[in-house]
Amino acid sequence: MTEAETDTENVPQSKYTKDKKVGEGTYAVVYLGVQKHTKRKIAIKEIKTGLFKDGLDMSALREVKYLQELRHPNVIELVDVFGTSNNLNLVLEFLPCDLEVLIKSKDIMFLAADIKSWLLMTFRGLHHCHRMSILHRDLKPNNLLLAPDGQLKIADFGLARGLGNLNEDLSSNVVTRWYRAPELLFGAKHYTAAIDIWSVGIIFAELMLRIPYLPGKDDVDQLDVTFKALGTPTEQIWPNVSNLPLYNSLRVYPPPSRQELRNRFIAATDKALDLMISMTQLDPSRRCNTSQALLHEYFTELPSPTDPKNLPKNKPNEPTVESNGNTTKRRKVE
Amino acid sequence: MSLGGSETAKKPYVSIDDLYRKSTQFQMWSFTKSALEETKKKANENGTKVAKQRLLNEYNNLKESNRTLFEQYPQELNIDTIFDPLTFEEEQKYLHFYCEKIITTADFFNMATQVKATAMSFFKKFYLVNSVMEYHPKNILYTCLFLAAKLEYYFISIESYCKILPKTEPKDILDLEFIVLLSLKFTLLVYHPFRPLYGFFLDFQAVLLHPSPLMYDVNVDKLGHLYNQAKEWLNKYAIISYVGFMFTPPQIALAAMYDIDKRITNKYLQRKYLREQLDAIKEEQDEKKGQDEQKHQDEQKHQDEQKDEEVTDDNQSLESQQRTQYETIVRTIVKCIRIAKAETQTSLQESKDIDRKCFFTLNPAKMMNKKIKKLSSGTE
Ligand SMILES: Nc1ncnc2c1ncn2[C@@H]1O[C@H](COP(=O)(O)OP(=O)(O)O)[C@@H](O)[C@H]1O
Numbered sequence: 192m193t194e195a196e197t198d199t200e201n202v203p204q205s206k207y208t209k210d211k212k213v214g215e216g217t218y219a220v221v222y223l224g225v226q227k228h229t230k231r232k233i234a235i236k237e238i239k240t241g242l243f244k245d246g247l248d249m250s251a252l253r254e255v256k257y258l259q260e261l262r263h264p265n266v267i268e269l270v271d272v273f274g275t276s277n278n279l280n281l282v283l284e285f286l287p288c289d290l291e292v293l294i295k296s297k298d299i300m301f302l303a304a305d306i307k308s309w310l311l312m313t314f315r316g317l318h319h320c321h322r323m324s325i326l327h328r329d330l331k332p333n334n335l336l337l338a339p340d341g342q343l344k345i346a347d348f349g350l351a352r353g354l355g356n357l358n359e360d361l362s363s364n365v366v367t368r369w370y371r372a373p374e375l376l377f378g379a380k381h382y383t384a385a386i387d388i389w390s391v392g393i394i395f396a397e398l399m400l401r402i403p404y405l406p407g408k409d410d411v412d413q414l415d416v417t418f419k420a421l422g423t424p425t426e427q428i429w430p431n432v433s434n435l436p437l438y439n440s441l442r443v444y445p446p447p448s449r450q451e452l453r454n455r456f457i458a459a460t461d462k463a464l465d466l467m468i469s470m471t472q473l474d475p476s477r478r479c480n481t482s483q484a485l486l487h488e489y490f491t492e493l494p495s496p497t498d499p500k501n502l503p504k505n506k507p508n509e510p511t512v513e514s515n516g517n518t519t520k521r522r523k524v525e
Numbered sequence: 526m527s528l529g530g531s532e533t534a535k536k537p538y539v540s541i542d543d544l545y546r547k548s549t550q551f552q553m554w555s556f557t558k559s560a561l562e563e564t565k566k567k568a569n570e571n572g573t574k575v576a577k578q579r580l581l582n583e584y585n586n587l588k589e590s591n592r593t594l595f596e597q598y599p600q601e602l603n604i605d606t607i608f609d610p611l612t613f614e615e616e617q618k619y620l621h622f623y624c625e626k627i628i629t630t631a632d633f634f635n636m637a638t639q640v641k642a643t644a645m646s647f648f649k650k651f652y653l654v655n656s657v658m659e660y661h662p663k664n665i666l667y668t669c670l671f672l673a674a675k676l677e678y679y680f681i682s683i684e685s686y687c688k689i690l691p692k693t694e695p696k697d698i699l700d701l702e703f704i705v706l707l708s709l710k711f712t713l714l715v716y717h718p719f720r721p722l723y724g725f726f727l728d729f730q731a732v733l734l735h736p737s738p739l740m741y742d743v744n745v746d747k748l749g750h751l752y753n754q755a756k757e758w759l760n761k762y763a764i765i766s767y768v769g770f771m772f773t774p775p776q777i778a779l780a781a782m783y784d785i786d787k788r789i790t791n792k793y794l795q796r797k798y799l800r801e802q803l804d805a806i807k808e809e810q811d812e813k814k815g816q817d818e819q820k821h822q823d824e825q826k827h828q829d830e831q832k833d834e835e836v837t838d839d840n841q842s843l844e845s846q847q848r849t850q851y852e853t854i855v856r857t858i859v860k861c862i863r864i865a866k867a868e869t870q871t872s873l874q875e876s877k878d879i880d881r882k883c884f885f886t887l888n889p890a891k892m893m894n895k896k897i898k899k900l901s902s903g904t905e
Contacts, residue, residue, distance in 0.1 A: 245683045246699045247706065249675055256676060256713035259549055272711040274703055323544060352678060353714065359637065362678075 203273030207282060209235055218248045218349075223285065226270065232285035233270055240278055250349030251279055257325055257348040265316030267336060267346040286336035286344055288505040290394070294332055294401055299503045303458060306398045307489070308496035309335070312343035313391055318481035320345070321384045324354040328365040330390035332397060341499030354384075363436075366390060368413050369403050373424060374475050376414050377435035385475035388484070392470030399456050399463075414441065421471060422446030429474035462489040545773060549712035554650060556770050558864070564653050566613055572656020573610040580608055580889040587893050591901075598900050607896070610658060610886055611879060618871045619879045620652055623662040624765050630670060634689070636679055638719065642764045644673035646715045647705065649767065654708040658886045660701075667693060668701040676713055717769075718759055722778035725793075726752040729782075732796050733789070739796065743789060751789060755781035762865040772861045779854070780861040791855075798851040 207224045213234070214221040222235045238251040258269035258281075271282035290309065293299060313335060320327055327334075329350040336346045350365050360380045366372070372389035374382050396404035405420055407413025418424070423443045424432045432438060447455070452464055459467070466489040469479040479487070490496070545551055556564065584604055588595050595602050611619065627648060631641040647669040652662070667690055674681050683695045706713075729748050733739050758781040763769070768777050783790040871879075885892035 245675075245680075246671070246702045247675075249680065252672075252676055252713065255711050259712055260547075260714050262547065274707060279703075279706075322539070359639075359678075 203271060204275055204280070206271070207233060207235060218243075218250055219281075226282075234283045234285050236281040236283060238279040238281070247279060251281070253351055254348045255279075255281065257351045257353075260323060261320060261325065261348075263316055263319040264342060265312045265344055266319060267344040283346075284338070284344070286338050286346065288337040289333055289346075290335040290337065290343070290398075291332035292505050293337070293503060294397060296505060297401070299505075301398060301401070301503065302494070302497065303460075303463075304494040304497040305502055306395070307494070308499060308502055309343050309398065310391070310395055311485075311490055311496050312499070313345065313394070314481055314484050316343070316345040317387055317391065318485060320351075321387070321481050325351055326354065326384055327351050327387050327390075329367060329370075330387055330394065331367045331370045332394055335394070337502075337504070341502040341504070343499070368410065369393065369406050371413065372475065373414075373417060373473050374435065376410070376417065376437070377432070378437035379435050383475060384480065385478040388470050388478045388480065389475075391484075392467055392478075395467050395470065396456070399459060418442070418444050420447065421473060424473040429477075432474070460489070460492065462487070462492050465489065541775075542773075545716070548716065549710075549714065550716050551773070553710060553712055554770060558771060561653075561767060561770055565617065568653055568656050569611070569613045569616050572616070572658035575656070576610050576658040576886040576889075577608055580604070580886070580893075583889040583893050587897065591897055594897060594901055601896070601900060607893070609882060611656075611882055615879050615882070616657055618869050618875065619657055619883060620649070620662065621765075621869050622871050622876045622879075623666050624648065627666055627670060628765070630666065630690075634670075634674075634681065634686075636670070636674060637677070638760065639717065640670070640673045640677045640679050642717045642719075643677050643715045644670040645764050646769060647673055647709060649770070651705055651708045657883055660704075661883065661887055664693070664697050664701055665705065668698045668705050671698055672702060672705060715769075716774045718763060718774040718777035718781070719756070721775040722752070722755055722759065722781060725775070725778055725782060728797075729789070729793050732793055740789065740792060748789075751782065751786050754785045758785055762868075766865045766868060768861050768865045771864065772857065776854075776857055776861055777865075780858045780865065783855075783858045784862045784866075794851060794854060798854065799847055 206228065207226055209222045209224045211223050212220060213223050216236075219236045219238050222237065224233050224235050225231065226233050238248055240247070243249070255269070255272055258267065259272075262268070267286065268284040269281060270284060273280050273282070293301075313330075317327065317330075325348075327345060327348065327350070329347060330345070334345065334347040336344045338344060352361070361382060363375045363378045363380065363382070366375060366386060370390040370393050372382070372386040375386060393404050405413070405416050407416040418441060422428075422445055423441050425443075426433060428446075449464070452468070453459070456464060456467070466479075466484065466487045469487075470484065472478045581604065584607070588602075600606065624645060627645050628641060631644060644666075648662075648666055651660075651665055651669065667686075671681070671683070671686060683698065687693050687695050687698070726748065729751075730745065733743055733748070734745065738744065755778070759777070763777050763781065768780075772780070779790065779794075782793075
């Protein structure tokens with residue numbers, strides 16, 4: 192049995208150093224390291240084995256499955272995969288920060304152009320996923336990682352899935368609660384890429400508000416919070432909504448008026464509001480897709496999106512590769 | 526198919542084909558017929574070497590402890606007489622037998638087509654890298670199916686899985702899971718022809734029925750029937766054969782349609798590749814002319830004469846280009862059908878013989894001891 196094993200046993204892991212442990216996720220321990228021959232910084236995600244009595248962890252397998260196919264500047268790069276005595280190791284590009292950390296760093300000011308830049312990169316990455324028929328199903332600020340050069344990368348494909356099959360049931364128990372589209376809240380068994388669009392819409396709002404937009408306390412509360420903010424769906428605006436499994440008599444909230452939304456997002460331009468409204472349509476079939484979003488006038492009107500390398504970064508006192516005086520100064524000023 | 530947003534500036538159109546060419550399925554697991562054959566042969570040769578070494582270890586041990594017997598029967602106990610590896614053909618037959626077993630096992634568990642097809646792809650890939658003389662196909666089959674179910678969202682727990690499989694412990698499968706993954710080079714996404722087939726079903730309707738039916742006897746029901754039969758065809762021929770390693774999923778889907786109904790599929794292809802593009806060229810020409818008219822009125826006549834010549838030239842070369850393209854597609858499809866249907870039939874007896882042979886190459890000690898026992902009882 193050893194042929195295959197010895198092949199990879201000695202070679203791949205010696206190509207990387209595993210320097211220090213930086214984090215521990217649900218099914219993996221993450222180490223920082225260096226790819227020896229390029230001196231490139233990498234992260235090694237070592238999948239815990241033996242935790243899952245049914246063999247190799249499913250989320251890890253999905254992550255490998257999709258990241259092997261998705262090569263895009265705005266999707267985290269899977270540099271390599273190797274195994275050591277039944278241990279699965281994913282070598283990922285090193286991404287020192289994520290959007291959640293930035294949103295929470297209240298001393299860092301976001302310009303409208305910064306938000307536009309992050310949103311644009313998110314859509315570029317997501318567009319690539321969707322045209323490959325892959326749904327992410329867990330978009331949230333915490334899964335939008337930031338490279339030292341400012342590029343945003345969609346990460347964590349542990350819940351992703353392909354739209355390979357026709358008419359098969361999908362699990363509605365996906366997406367972290369606050370970013371979960373209404374069709375999922377209603378337990379829809381058939382849904383589309385529109386669930387990811389919704390999540391990005393909520394992230395867009397969060398980037399402007401700097402606090403979570405729809406923070407439901409539990410699944411029931413999530414419905415209430417969502418519809419209080421965006422109106423309760425009716426058969427009129429969303430045909431057949433009442434046939435969804437978990438749909439039942441809800442408190443009826445009116446949809447927000449344009450003025451109400453303007454007040455909610457004071458800094459947003461009309462185009463920005465248009466795009467957000469289009470992403471957060473209750474009826475998934477009315478939500479825009481990634482192509483439409485990318486062509487939206489919000490992205491062409493001024494201000495132009497910030498050049499990624501000039502975007503705000505975390506940890507101003509720890510110099511990163513691209514960091515220059517400019518960015519630090521701006522942060523202090525604003 | 527879809528626009529690439531701001532990437533449009535560089536490249537206005539990214540086709541499904543462009544994307545497919547980036548997939549690991551295309552980059553790492555697509556072969557010409559001869560390259561595929563070569564890869565399989567190499568796996569068999571390598572397996573033979575491993576099996577020989579395994580036997581040799583056993584042989585030398587036993588020779589040590591049965592010196593007299595080995596001297597007494599130099600013929601019967603000659604290593605070259607004893608060594609009986611699976612030939613290339615036998616190995617292929619054996620694998621085919623197990624491919625059929627994947628289907629029956631998956632059907633037994635009521636697993637979806639997608640799981641079945643992915644497991645089949647995993648299994649074949651595994652044996653492009655390894656040989657049955659290294660890993661017995663039975664547990665590899667079960668492992669591939671288990672892994673495919675996990676990856677295609679039809680998860681079944683290892684306990685309930687093993688409870689139903691004959692004489693199989695969770696450990697038998699879990700120990701192999703990682704080895705299978707390594708052999709697959711961690712490429713786990715498999716594209717199947719079922720989705721493109723559905724796409725063609727829709728496009729056949731668009732092209733052949735709208736705005737008005739092109740063939741007097743073709744309607745939605747007829748196309749629906751064709752679609753269902755083509756789906757069965759994929760299940761029967763495409764999944765089990767190696768066409769997925771030589772053709773793209775849309776090519777295989779078209780092959781299924783073509784083999785079920787050559788007349789309709791041909792009409793579709795002609796319409797799609799000959800007629801449709803001719804229409805497009807005509808529009809382009811008209812446009813060109815329109816622009817020219819606006820420009821230089823004086824020189825127009827002279828220029829137009831020239832242009833007309835050019836256009837007809839272009840037209841002819843384009844027309845023949847399209848014809849070539851159309852013919853290439855038909856040729857590819859026909860080849861795909863031939864390969865899909867050229868399955869090796871293996872009789873049960875044949876499989877049993879190969880099975881015995883395989884068992885002994887994997888367990889040379891058992892075979893040697895049996896032989897020694899027989900020979901030494903014969904001397905008494
Ligand atoms: N590519 C990466 N580069 C740098 N650090 C990373 C990378 N991926 C993960 N990390 C770190 O490891 C931690 C755990 O990551 P992960 O296993 O994805 O778990 P989770 O998504 O549950 O946080 C993260 O919080 C982060 O600090």
